[in-house]
Amino acid sequence: QVQLVESGGGLVQAGGSLRLSCAASGRTFRSYGMAWFRQAPGKERDFVAGLSWRGENTYYTYYADSVKGRFTISRDNAKNTVYLQMNSLKPEDTAVYYCAASSSGRAIGVHSGYDYWGQGTQVTVSS
DSSP states (O other), X not given: OOOEEEEOOEEEETTOOEEXXXXXXXXXXXXXXXXXXXXXXXXXXXXXXXXXXXXXXXXXXXXXXXXXXXXXXEEETTTTEEEEEEOSOOGGGXXXXXXXXXXXXXXXXXXXXXXXXXXXXXXXXXX
8 A cells, every 4th residue: 555645735926836745655666657647626637747667766757748848757766755846837737736656667647547646735826
């Protein structure tokens, strides 16, 4: 069983930055695929960024087109934590952001590919 706890959300002006953190329990964190999704009111939960495990401490990163060049996903296996650095934030980035973990090691773009989810953290970007 893996538990995920997100933090770091808040209110920020357009053009600002936030860093989200996701702390995970579990002894095999290194081999899990990890991802961030977001869900705006009245919309579906969308993939934002992911890290797929490729063996040892090697990962492949994926980003949604809407966040490429602005967001960066990273992980610190020693701390069992994954991060989402969000720069140049826009009002359309406003959503609840969720951390997700996949025991398969893959970070795919659909939420059905994940075994565990955090409770979410609100990000609000004002114009």
